Amino acid sequence: PRALPRRPPPPVENGLAKFEELCKKAGAPLASTSSGDMQRLFGSLGATGDRELGLTLMQGAAKAMQLAEYFSTGSLDEGEWGHYALAMDRYTHFTSPIRRYPDIVVHRLLQEAIDLGPGAVEAPPPPPPPP
16 A cells, blocks of 8 residues: 655755754754754753744754655655654645645545445555546
8 A cells, every 4th residue: 555645855964054053053052963852952942931042943943954745655665754853753744725635635545444444455446547
């Protein structure tokens, strides 16, 4: 079975270097530029109540990120399915109005799986070719 998740690739190194410099200037140095360390930094700023600094650094981190892309799970190794910024191994997303077609694809696939019922192993027949 294939899925159509959406994932942002890891950030570009130049963008990470700029983000790291921004953190240093703001007095919030990173332990590393791993996504986990970035999440811990944002969490610590939230705990100290420094909302403005947290928002500024989140904007800086967002600039370092690459645009997300849809992919077929058969086209990438499982180790590449993650969401860098959220530090998650697996991620899919179908809530934005600008991504309506993938929403429909995901919902149709989910409905087909529900209709097949528990333990079903057969996939629905493919649609007929266009005339």
